[in-house]
Amino acid sequence: MITRDLVLAALFAAIIVALGLLPPITLGFIPVPITAQSLGVMLAGVVLGSKRGTAAVLLVLLLAAIGLPVLSGGRGGLAVFAAPTTGYLIGWVFAAFVTGYIAEHFVDRSQTGLVQGVNFFLAALIGGVVVLYAFGITYLALVTGLGFSKAFLGSLAFIPGDCFKAVIAALAGRAVMVGYPLLPQRA
Amino acid sequence: MKTLYVEGDSLLHRLPPRAKLLGLAAAGIALFFFRSIPPLALAALLCAAIYASLGIGLRHSFARLRPIFLTIAVVALFTLLVGSTEEAATVLLRLTSLMLLAAAVTAATGIGDFIDEITLAARPLERIGLVKAADIGLSIGLVIRFVPEILDRYRAIKDAHYARGLKPRILTLAVPLIILTLKNADEIAAAIDARGIRTQK
Structure with missing residues (x-):
């Protein structure tokens, strides 16, 4: 990693931490308050691509593990890795990677704005929702012995909020690409 | 940013950081081998005793542990609704023990110690050129x-x-x-x- 990539990953990790310090937003049509922090994970992939995005997320988890209260709601320390929802934290790493990988390969600067936006949305949706919940639900099912269908049922309430975040991530990803392109082009 | 480290001179503070981290990992694995309530209850008491030995104080401890304990309580409640009382108690005791132990290690280990351990652990990765x-x-x-x-x-x-x-x-x-x-x-x-x-x- 060259120094610039390292700095970009560290700055984005700081953005993810800062997003966790903002109060959760309640949307009228979803019963669960949503935190901006998991939006930050999708944004890391969409803005920085797979490698640097994953590094940014890993860095946030590392900070949490060494005892800094960097996760939303002031959570931190090794105890967050001993919670039933730890699968979602592990899933963040893969979510950022998959989101970044899809964004790198399917979003091109020569595409029209609409196509870019849709591709960014699909990247954030597949990485930040499908992959994330696969990890989160599997972990919840195994650790608590709930079984997959029940763990899925328990997580259902959060999915609409995360789909909404994927839309925000897509719009923001496109806006950043226009304003200050950083996404590596591999398509 | 304030760290979750708490100054102190307890036994856990004085243990080398690597021993604490390896001990925590071993405890995390061991807890999943117990399936009945009495040994898990004993483990929870033991972990609570370790946490209490740091001398953080009840009110402060409550504030620190509340967010994670809430998720554990919600999951235990959900298990109670869809499963048996025994399953719910197992989940509650096992995860609470783990949370207490992990929080104790965090409170007793400074950031510098952690970074040293991580840097050391990353040496093999450096040799293969990853980081x-x-x-x-x-x-x-x-x-x-x-x-x-x-x-x-x-x-x-x-x-x-x-x-x-x-x-x-x-x-x-x-x-x-x-x-x-x-x-x-x-x-x-x-x-x-x-x-x-x-x-x-």
Whole structure:
């Protein structure tokens, strides 16, 4: 990693931490308050691509593990890795990677704005929702012995909020690409 | 940013950090082999005793543990609704023990000790060319340095919205925040390289 990539990953990790310090937003049509922090994970992939995005997320988890209260709601320390929802934290790493990988390969600067936006949305949706919940639900099912269908049922309430975040991530990803392109082009 | 480390001179404080981390990992695995309630209850009591030995105080401990305990309680309640009482008690005791032990290790180990351990653990990865061990400490420092700056910038962008009579929206806040922050990357990288902090071998 060259120094610039390292700095970009560290700055984005700081953005993810800062997003966790903002109060959760309640949307009228979803019963669960949503935190901006998991939006930050999708944004890391969409803005920085797979490698640097994953590094940014890993860095946030590392900070949490060494005892800094960097996760939303002031959570931190090794105890967050001993919670039933730890699968979602592990899933963040893969979510950022998959989101970044899809964004790198399917979003091109020569595409029209609409196509870019849709591709960014699909990247954030597949990485930040499908992959994330696969990890989160599997972990919840195994650790608590709930079984997959029940763990899925328990997580259902959060999915609409995360789909909404994927839309925000897509719009923001496109806006950043226009304003200050950083996404590596591999398509 | 305030760390979750608590100053003290308990036995757990004095143990070497590696022993604490390995012990925690071993306990995490061992807890999943117990399936009946009595040994798990004993484990929970033991972990509570370890946590109490740090002398953090009841009220302060409650504030620290509440967010994670809430998720455990919600999951245990959900297990009770869809499963048996025994299953719910197992989940509650096992996860609470683990949480107490992990929180105790965090409270008794300083950030510097952790970074040293991580750097050491990253040496094998360095040999295969995946990461540079020294970069980990540097990156951690960079994040801690820039979080307050980003929060200031966030407030400035929000004020700019109000000054123009606009309602702050997540999208119009996030985009300028990301662009403004990442635009600094070149300068910071140049400063790091100019000081020779990341010497190339």
